[in-house]
Amino acid sequence: MIAFSWLHVEYLLQAALWTVLLSLVAFVCGGSLGFLIALGRVSPSPTLRRLSSAYIQVVQGIPLLVVLFITYFGLAIAGFTLSPLVAAGISFAVYCAAFLGEIWRGCIEAVPKTQWEASACLGFNRFEQLQKVILPQAFKIAIPSTVGFMVQIVKNTSLASVIGFLDLSRAGQIINNSTFQPFTVFGCVALIYFCICYPLSALSKHFERKLHVSNR
């Protein structure tokens, strides 16, 4: 049995970097796709609305774990061998896009109809309405729910360990297997997760306050 040491902490921190990296990929790629999905959901075109809505329903109806299995094992059989990082990145992006798309659609629709009307009456076209009037207001509404979802994603990245992605949770498991000090090891893991998530929540509060002030 090996005692839990600073070397282990270093190992955990390294794994935490992968967790952060995967979360970032999930947010940036999933967020970009999710933004398009949200726009599709509020589009005047019925085809776009139906397509984006179908995407959301399909992805929301599949457990993230299964999405991971499909991209990693399923695509491998189809001839695309992906590294665990790429497979996990794709899975999380697909998953985030569906949820963020739906969250953001709600935020866009939460902007009063009269704002669409007022801007239409000044001669704005749809793109200008979204860009100058609707999205800036929706953005503010979206902050708390988006950050809340992101915190969930940071924690959910632990699921990626099933396809061999060495993230923070997986690293904790490995260390515990050799040290048998679960309380210390997983306490340490929990603390690192907290240190990643807490600044996110704090940042959200900061943003909210700042935007609220600019609105007074």
Add this chain to the structure above:
Amino acid sequence: MSAIVSIKDLHKSFGPVQVLNGVSLDVQKGQMIAIIGRSGSGKSTLLRCLNGLERVDSGDISVCGHHIHDHDKLNLRQLRQQVGIVFQSYNLFPHVTVERNITLALTTIKKLATAEAKKIARDVLTLVGLEEKKDAYPEQLSGGQQQRVAIARSLAMAPELMLFDEVTSALDPELTSEVLKVMEDLSRQGMTMVLVTHEMAFARKLADILVFMHQGKVWEIGPPDELFTHPKTPELAKFVSSDL
């Protein structure tokens, strides 16, 4: 005088509800037309048809040279630059300053340079007596001030016709009078205006033509004094007397 608005036999329904039932009305350049009537008589819908916010079902309607009934060929963007509208609920953009509320359309649609847009903003804000509020956010203003900014925002686009949809209905008497004052000034400067209003005294004093709408039709039309003192129909007589 030339007709800036010409409405012939306008029909509009929302589903099974016939809201406008053959409205005909002409507005000459520089006139102030006041539309009165009970709730549900189609006043606001008529106004909203004039700038394309509502599609008309049938009729022959020309506004500033645009044929509103021909919805497919209608150049809404052009029309809306020529026709300003102010709503009961102000509908300012809450996320930007008063000045930006006004310059947003100028820089976006008219593609003006920022300095030029700001100059226009200053001019129209002066017109409504709020030049010192340009850096405030809408939330920081009273209802009357917000409504005056909304009027200024419309004026900045240099419209040929202004529509006012019950713009003082949400305001207390003091704030109402400051908004009406702005409208009076506008009218004196020759702006063509069509307003839906419950301010009978204002309509009587300043409108060139008073329109009483009832059941989706122009029930009575004429000089305000005549309509108020000698209503021809029992409906108008009742409406006028209930106001006293």
